[in-house]
Ligand code: SAH
Ligand code: SF4
């Protein structure tokens with residue numbers, strides 16, 4: 001596009017930010033921008049930020065500092081900060097880093113084109129409101145529909161009312177809001193028309209989804225999943241992130257009966273100690289979480305569980321930590337993400353007595369070693385099994401294609417004439433450090449001859 005301005009977006013944090021960045025790029029497309037993958041030739045740089053841990057927030061300022069020379073060379077360059085740091089720090093960002101022209105919170109992205117115009121008139125632009133209008137509806141692309149890859153995210157719910165004592169999300173994303181089911185279904189059909197075969201439904205508390213349905217009743221996430229199941233051409237459905245207390249019976253049942261719903265569930269628990277869970281305000285015990293997983297596994301025995309853990313939460317004792325290790329031992333996660341507790345200003349836990357950094361580091365190391373052990377075992381146990389794989393892109397070797405199994409393991413297959421978007425049954429033959437290797441299976445489930 002001749003004369004188009006260039007937009008460089010860098011995305012930090014969770015998948016919801018990835019989705020938001022795509023929507024912002026589309027909205028800015030309407031304002032004459034095309035995306036570029038380098039900040040050097042950009043007319044506008046946008047950092048879509050994360051505030052979840054201290055390091056994530058600090059990265060933003062060091063990244064911004066690096067744009068100084070770019071702006072010296074090109075005074076017209078506009079620099080914007082979006083996302084959760086923008087929401088949490090607002091105007092403070094411009095005070096701390098005067099290079100910044102624009103600060104926009106996650107609920108105000110639909111105002112981005114007007115805000116950009118304001119910066120072109122030489123003014124600074126700031127918007128961290130929580131307006132009532134549906135930002136996604138306003139962000140909808142009105143331009144030509146670009147072809148998409150085989151997988152896509154689709155945000156169905158935003159915000160959080162849970163207020164875990166360590167977490168900034170209720171403050172940066174606001175209260176829980178669910179999008180109307182009809183809009184989600186329209187968006188899903190549109191994605192499928194553009195080549196998407198797998199959709200991951202997103203929400204900070206996705207299983208708390210309760211959006212208005214086309215029939216006037218409130219739909220649960222399970223109800224929405226069943227409606228998506230009816231879309232021809234959509235082959236796979238996933239959702240993340242869930243809270244244990246919102247794992248309703250209909251959703252558990254769907255894992256057993258909806259064939260498009262993939263056998264993978266990310267269900268963070270944070271700690272295995274009831275004392276710490278209580279102090280974290282998680283509102284469930286370790287035992288309740290374990291019984292819940294039993295019920296999920298009864299519905300879908302092969303489901304792969306994934307989780308999140310925080311070590312070194314204020315007042316966590318060695319015994320509390322051992323309780324977490326015991327829980328890990330019992331669940332045997334296929335994946336897990338673990339973090340040292342990070343003090344977040346404005347959250348209740350920030351006011352409490354903090355643990356020493358070396359205690360946190362030591363616990364994190366031990367916990368990660370255990371998780372890696374299980375992760376390996378779960379991955380290695382795939383060898384010999386035949387699993388569905390959705391191919392996404394060429395691998396490193398000529399003719400090789402890489403995709404994801406139903407269980408979200410990366411799988412590569414050599415020279416089988418596959419294309420992105422192909423879905424095939426693959427017999428797993430090897431388990432490498434970060435991925436599986438396999439061969440196409442024949443109709444009767446036997447491995448094809450090479
Ligand atoms: N809504 C999701 C996850 C939100 S944040 C949920 O309820 O599980 C993703 C993960 O970051 C959390 O699960 C938690 O493990 C981690 N996290 C959140 N706040 C943190 C903090 N202050 N310090 C360290 N890790 C944190
Ligand atoms: Fe944060 Fe807890 Fe809400 Fe998850 S449920 S986003 S951890 S407050």
Ligand code: F3S
Nearest residue numbers: 013014050051052084
């Ligand atoms: Fe980070 Fe905000 Fe997501 S704090 S994890 S980008 S909701």
